[in-house]
Amino acid sequence: MAMQHYDVVALFSGGLDSIIAAKVVQEQGRSVKALHFTSPFFGKPHLIPKWQEMYGIDIEAVDVGEEYARLMLDPPHGFGKVLNPCVDCKILMLRRARIRMAELGARAIISGEVLGQRPMSQRRDALNIISRDAGVRDVLVRPLCAKRLPPTPPEEAGVLDRDRLLNISGRGRKEQLALAGKYKLPEIPTPAGGCMLAEVESAKRYWPVLKWGDTPSARDFELANLGRQFWKRDNWLTVGRDQADNERIESLAAPGDLLFKVKDFPGPLCLGRQWPGRAWTPEAVREAAALTARYCTKARRHGGEVAVLVASGGETAEVHVEPCEPAGWGTPEWETAKEELAATRT
Numbered sequence: 001m002a003m004q005h006y007d008v009v010a011l012f013s014g015g016l017d018s019i020i021a022a023k024v025v026q027e028q029g030r031s032v033k034a035l036h037f038t039s040p041f042f043g044k045p046h047l048i049p050k051w052q053e054m055y056g057i058d059i060e061a062v063d064v065g066e067e068y069a070r071l072m073l074d075p076p077h078g079f080g081k082v083l084n085p086c087v088d089c090k091i092l093m094l095r096r097a098r099i100r101m102a103e104l105g106a107r108a109i110i111s112g113e114v115l116g117q118r119p120m121s122q123r124r125d126a127l128n129i130i131s132r133d134a135g136v137r138d139v140l141v142r143p144l145c146a147k148r149l150p151p152t153p154p155e156e157a158g159v160l161d162r163d164r165l166l167n168i169s170g171r172g173r174k175e176q177l178a179l180a181g182k183y184k185l186p187e188i189p190t191p192a193g194g195c196m197l198a199e200v201e202s203a204k205r206y207w208p209v210l211k212w213g214d215t216p217s218a219r220d221f222e223l224a225n226l227g228r229q230f231w232k233r234d235n236w237l238t239v240g241r242d243q244a245d246n247e248r249i250e251s252l253a254a255p256g257d258l259l260f261k262v263k264d265f266p267g268p269l270c271l272g273r274q275w276p277g278r279a280w281t282p283e284a285v286r287e288a289a290a291l292t293a294r295y296c297t298k299a300r301r302h303g304g305e306v307a308v309l310v311a312s313g314g315e316t317a318e319v320h321v322e323p324c325e326p327a328g329w330g331t332p333e334w335e336t337a338k339e340e341l342a343a344t345r346t
């Protein structure tokens with residue numbers, strides 16, 4: 001079957017700016033394929049059907065999780081205020097968009113960036129670096145602030161009509177809200193949010209994965225998003241908080257992992273990740289078993305020792321422990337993580 005042709009591909013986060021950028025281009029009679037990037041840190045692919053219907057935009061999900069996990073190890077342009085490598089993130093997305101553009105026969109890429117809106121990635125010099133390093137200078141147009149930037153090749157070639165592009169800048173949303181009215185958007189997304197790398201509560205879950213994992217994968221970061229997180233040096237235990245967590249934890253178990261569950265009472269499923277070549281000591285296994293029992297209400301009420309099943313590599317052992325929170329296990333605070341992160345960059 002022949003692939004459908006599009007005039008333009010769009011970076012589409014689901015935020016208001018990305019919706020308006022697509023609408024501005026559609027208004028010029030251009031067909032748009034919007035790309036919604038997903039990873040353990042951002043992306044709401046489950047909303048795509050709703051967005052398509054509400055906004056009349058053709059959207060596809062693009063999973064960049066593995067590429068992103070590798071990027072997190074050492075982003076060339078560094079991190080923003082938290083663990084957000086915004087400049088490299090944009091570069092990565094634009095590189096992928098360029099590939100998709102070629103596949104779809106499109107002649108331009110658009111993004112909803114607004115000059116001066118974000119401190120790290122939307123300053124004029126950052127916008128230049130992004131388009132240069134992503135290799136998209138000849139095809140990238142930023143419809144919301146195009147008139148504040150020099151004309152781009154797609155505008156000069158008539159793919160997009162510069163006169164009908166916009167000249168928005170800064171952090172306000174007034175003009176975007178007026179445009180939302182003009183385009184009769186049935187729902188206006190709330191501003192920003194949605195990227196867990198920019199949120200301290202999530203970032204402090206990710207930092208130990210970066211610190212202790214040799215080559216963390218997207219699945220490691222997905223695991224870090226779940227349940228309660230405990231670390232003791234490089235021993236990492238994820239404790240399910242509810243049935244949904246338990247099911248997700250089970251689905252993320254890798255062959256070398258340890259799965260903990262209290263034997264005689266319903267309780268959390270806990271996953272101990274063993275990094276390759278770094279097997280847990282028997283002491284660490286006992287401590288993780290005690291933690292597993294600690295988060296099993298009935299085991300705590302029972303009093304005294306309980307049996308915890310520890311499964312790994314097709315074999316199951318039984319450990320007898322008293323429910324407790326052994327010393328040394330915890331989630332590092334972001335302040336500590338930030339200092340450690342800073343130390344790796346000096």
Ligand code: SF4
Nearest residue numbers: 042084085086089195
């Ligand atoms: S906030 Fe998150 S998704 Fe947005 S550019 Fe930065 S790293 Fe990428």
